[in-house]
Amino acid sequence: MTQHDVFDTTIIGGGPVGLFAAFYAGMRGLKTKIIDSLPELGGQLIAVYPEKYIYDVAGFPKVLAKDYVKGAVEQGLSTGAVPCLGETAQSLEWLPEAGYYRLTTDKADHYTRTVIICAGVGSFEPKRLEAPGVREFEGRGVTYLVRSLEEFRDKDVVIVGGGDSAVDWALAVHPLARSTTLVHRSKFRAHERSVQQLHDSPVALYYPFYEVKEVRGNAWLEEVVVHQTRTGEEHVFPAQALIVAIGFAADLGPLKTWGLTIERNSIVVDPRTMATGLPGVFAAGDVVTYPGKFKLIATGVAEAITAVNHAVVHLDPSARLDAGHSTNVMEKRERTAVSAD
Numbered sequence: 001m002t003q004h005d006v007f008d009t010t011i012i013g014g015g016p017v018g019l020f021a022a023f024y025a026g027m028r029g030l031k032t033k034i035i036d037s038l039p040e041l042g043g044q045l046i047a048v049y050p051e052k053y054i055y056d057v058a059g060f061p062k063v064l065a066k067d068y069v070k071g072a073v074e075q076g077l078s079t080g081a082v083p084c085l086g087e088t089a090q091s092l093e094w095l096p097e098a099g100y101y102r103l104t105t106d107k108a109d110h111y112t113r114t115v116i117i118c119a120g121v122g123s124f125e126p127k128r129l130e131a132p133g134v135r136e137f138e139g140r141g142v143t144y145l146v147r148s149l150e151e152f153r154d155k156d157v158v159i160v161g162g163g164d165s166a167v168d169w170a171l172a173v174h175p176l177a178r179s180t181t182l183v184h185r186s187k188f189r190a191h192e193r194s195v196q197q198l199h200d201s202p203v204a205l206y207y208p209f210y211e212v213k214e215v216r217g218n219a220w221l222e223e224v225v226v227h228q229t230r231t232g233e234e235h236v237f238p239a240q241a242l243i244v245a246i247g248f249a250a251d252l253g254p255l256k257t258w259g260l261t262i263e264r265n266s267i268v269v270d271p272r273t274m275a276t277g278l279p280g281v282f283a284a285g286d287v288v289t290y291p292g293k294f295k296l297i298a299t300g301v302a303e304a305i306t307a308v309n310h311a312v313v314h315l316d317p318s319a320r321l322d323a324g325h326s327t328n329v330m331e332k333r334e335r336t337a338v339s340a341d
């Protein structure tokens with residue numbers, strides 16, 4: 001067999017949990033790679049809600065998701081992990097003679113002794129709004145992912161959806177937009193407090209039974225036509241921006257064929273070790289399920305520590321399971337680096 005660059009561990013998914021796993025694996029001395037299908041690290045925080053505040057990660061009274069990701073990326077890559085972006089993990093094959101796995105993505109083969117799956121909800125795609133003109137104006141006024149609130153300053157904005165994302169965007173956008181209109185076909189499913197804030201805000205609400213009928217414009221979006229599905233009553237709103245927030249379709253896709261135990265699109269793990277049923281394959285974060293699981297950043301990063309520590313012992317059964325305190329480990333690491341210079 002030809003010589004490959006073999007990594008101690010490969011982390012699938014560069015969201016907050018995968019990034020923390022990358023930091024911790026590097027801190028524990030593992031040669032680490034991190035693969036993500038998106039072109040940027042950060043997972044859901046960057047792809048879905050970069051401009052929202054997070055209040056329940058330790059150490060930050062409140063932090064914008066995109067700012068949290070800045071720190072998470074800096075920390076995640078600080079102990080030597082190699083990032084491979086824009087690559088989707090497709091298959092995993094144990095090579096018995098070599099004693100390691102071949103992990104194949106849509107771009108390359110990677111070789112690794114252990115795997116830590118931090119793939120969140122899998123590869124996720126916003127659900128598309130099916131109405132005439134919507135596809136045509138995608139990127140020309142119609143958007144599914146909000147990158148920066150500044151895009152909406154002084155614009156007439158129409159938002160579609162009734163969940164947390166749609167309601168939160170309406171609340172965030174209206175102070176800087178010229179006008180904000182929220183269109184939804186049913187009752188709002190968002191958090192009660194946000195719905196109350198929405199009713200107290202100047203956002204124009206068209207619900208229930210309102211849907212987008214058509215989107216019109218020339219070089220850029222100019223109008224959104226909305227109709228009441230029961231009465232047929234029609235409204236034409238001037239709009240330079242249409243935010244579609246009707247949810248995401250998530251799919252573990254190729255990971256489902258790896259022989260892992262899957263329950264409701266999540267990988268079943270032993271929460272004491274974060275081991276999956278495959279030897280040397282661990283998982284952490286939103287992708288896992290076990291009794292009492294919470295899908296939160298704080299719990300996911302704790303699971304990452306467990307997964308990495310058990311990967312360390314899987315690689316070297318004589319190694320300590322517990323890394324000790326980072327205060328000591330990192331100090332020692334830095335001292336060793338200085339004396340090697």
Ligand SMILES: Cc1cc2nc3c(=O)[nH]c(=O)nc-3n(C[C@H](O)[C@H](O)[C@H](O)COP(=O)(O)OP(=O)(O)OC[C@H]3O[C@@H](n4cnc5c(N)ncnc54)[C@H](O)[C@@H]3O)c2cc1C
Nearest residue numbers: 013015016017036037043044088089119120122285286297
């Ligand atoms: C609107 C919203 C608000 C939220 N607010 C909070 C909050 O206030 N507090 C909180 O704790 N949590 C919050 N969450 C949940 C939080 O974002 C998740 O718990 C967290 O992102 C999970 O991190 P993760 O790293 O496990 O997965 P993700 O962030 O989903 O990252 C997984 C990564 O894996 C990649 N991936 C998937 N499949 C593959 C593959 N086959 N190959 C390569 N890469 C792959 C994906 O591209 C993605 O980048 C919120 C979620 C949403 C949607």
